[in-house]
Structure formats: structure tokens, C-alpha cells
Amino acid sequence: MTRIVIIGGGHAAAQAVTSLRQKKFDGEVTLITDxxxxxxxxxxxxxxxxxxxxxxxxxxxxxxxxxxxxxxxxKLNTRATQVDKKAKTVSLNNGETVPYDKLVLATGGRARKLTCEGSDLAGIHYVRTIADTDKLKPEFEAAQNILVIGGGYIGLEAAAVARKFGKTVTVLEAEDRILQRVVAPEVSAFYTQIHTEEGAQILTNQMVTSIEGTDRVSAVHTKDGSRFECDLIIAGIGLIANSEIAEEAGLETHPAGICINEFCQTSDEDIYAVGDVAWFEHSLYQRNMRIESVQNAVDQAKTAILHILGEEKPYAELPWFWSDQYGLKLQIAGLSEGYDKLVVRGAPSERSAAFFYMKEGKIIAVDCVGRIAEFMQSKKLIPAGISVDRAVLEDDSKPFKEIAAELLA
Known part of the structure; x- marks a missing residue:
């Protein structure tokens, strides 16, 4: 094996290069990003x-x-157009063909676009690439009335920045609450309160049906008949995995991404997929998933490169995430799906709390706002699967590092 090709331009691609360098790989490495x-x-x-x-x-x-x-x-500004797994080559949009011994697909995803009437008007922006943000910036600075479609991390972070600059901000969320897919109702309520206190308007159960405007957006209409005037729209309504090149190559795929095993191998033993594009069974949670996080991208890239170089270390890392809004850092460890109890430590009203998701008496995930100790120690407690008494977690008078040390002893 002398030639490794990496397709991608994010954290997974960079980590693949870093891991190869750390392992003293001396063969040919080609990195392709569009x-x-x-x-x-x-x-x-x-x-x-x-x-x-x-x-x-x-x-x-x-x-x-x-x-x-x-x-x-x-190879910058270069798009991989086809993978020939029999010939073990990657075709590029410039007519070049690159051979490989091992191929790493770190193709990530692209922003899901609005499809309603008026979704092709000027003034609608998405935030996924630097080109997206560079296009948004001048209009963002000039706009005064900003409407955010989607109450996920991207939308809420953009809303927080807009409020920092004194913009009028309205967030429209189609579901019953913001961050519905990833946090408990109590955490959704906490962030709704934070945004409200900071001057943003959060409106839920608002499905956008059409966008009004002649050449540029001027208003948004929703299913309940409401109309919201605006001079700029930022939409954060999800991510679509860039798995088409794998599907066309005949690799096993899922509607959510490229199927991989515990070593990040696809259905072809010489092709790996990592990061936002990978669909896999997580050993800790015993279910299939695709994780959109820096941690997952980095750790899967490490796993793939180790396997390519002959070291078998199955991927089994605890997922973790973060978000910054209004100077508050939200840090999440683990996945909360299936929890049966929520335990709150600290004071949400004072913007400092840890929300522990419990299942059968064990911590499966935690959302921490201004609580670094709880976040760091929970990354150890969750994989350990230790039963914890509710009163122990709620006792904020005792440093959490001490609590964790006793539980892990």
C-alpha cells in the first residue's frame, strides 16, 4: 500500500492527514476538496x-x-465525480484520474434547502461553508429585520449573533419546541427563555409555506396564516449527507449516509467513510446513527487510518457536542434518546446548570451550561454505566469532580 486518497475538506479530512503523519506513513497522500x-x-x-x-x-x-x-x-477547487472501485481510481471534474490503494470518503454534508414558493429569491442564506458565510456577511451587516427558519444549533447561533448587533430577530421553528431532536423539553424551555431575555422572538409550530418578494425576500408566510416581514432569511433546517458518489460506485448506503462497520470500512474493504456522511451502529447505544459533530469526525478518522495501517481499534467513542449562544457554552455528552428521567443540578435561572438524562438509574447523557466539571466527568461516567442516586446529582454543594471520583472508585 503506497497511495491513500482522502476526499473532503473538514475536520475528518484534516485528522486523516494528521494521523497519517503521526504514524509516519511515507506513501503518497492526495487530498481532494471542492x-x-x-x-x-x-x-x-x-x-x-x-x-x-x-x-x-x-x-x-x-x-x-x-x-x-x-x-x-x-487539490483545491476540485470535485471528485466518480469512484471506480474495480480499477481503484477517483475521477475528477478537471479530467484527471487519481489512483488509490485506500480511499477515505470524508465528504460531509450540505445544507438542506427550502423548497417552498419563493425559496429561490435573493436574501435567503444557509450556513455550511465559508463561501456561504462570506456571501451572507455583507447582507447580514446591512439587514435590520432578520428571520431565522429553524430552531436548531445553526439557527439559534446565528440568531444570537444577530441580536449582538442589535438586529430584530424572529426564529420560526416548525416543531413544538426549539432543539426538539436533541434536548429535553426543560432545556428547550431554558434556551427559549435565554433568547427571549436577549430580545429574540422564538415562535414554534410555525411551518413556512411560502416566501414573499419581487426580486428579494420581504416576508414569510406560515401554515397558520401568519405573515412575518423581513429583509434577510437565515435557514438552518438540517443536513443532507454527501453520499451520492458512494452510491454511484455501488457501495452500500442508507438514506442517511454511507454504511460503515466498526472500523469505518464501507462495503468495499479498501474504501472508508468518516464523519458527517457515515451511517453506523454505535456500540455504546446499540443502534444505527449518523452523528454530526467535530468529535465524531475526528475520532472516526483516527479509527479509519489506524485500520488502514494495520491496527484494529473499533470505533466506540462517546459522542459530544457544543454550542455557543450569548456567551453561554452548552456542552453535551452522550445521546439522550430513550431517557426516562431528567435530573437538574444547579440553577437554570442563573444560567448555570447541568441536565442529566437518566435511564434505569444510569446517566446516558448530560447537557451542561457553564458546567465544565459536570461535562468532563460525565464523559467518564456515561461509558462506565454506573448507577447514580438522584440526590447525589442534585447536591450542588459538593464539587462534581469529587462525586465522580467516588462513583468511579
């Missing part, structure tokens, strides 16, 4: 990069020198 920048961080796009707190030069995960030092052939 973007104009070397692999970069996406989380800041809806926060610090949108607000102008950081500039584009702060986004790359590795510097150019890292790729040069590894001897990586980086």
Missing part, C-alpha cells in the same frame, strides 16, 4: 466568523506547512 481552502473549522461559521471576531486565516485546522511537510498533494 472548496477553495484547505480543510477548515465549520463551527465558527455561524458564530465567531459571522460576527467578525475571527478572520478566515484562523479557520484552517492545519497550516499549509503541515500538508507540505507530509508531502500531501492538495
Amino acid at each position: 472548496e477553495g481552502m484547505i480543510p477548515y473549522q465549520r463551527p465558527p461559521l455561524s458564530k465567531m466568523y459571522l460576527s467578525g471576531e475571527i478572520t478566515a486565516d484562523r479557520l484552517p485546522i492545519l497550516r499549509d506547512s503541515a500538508y507540505e511537510g507530509m508531502g500531501v498533494d492538495v
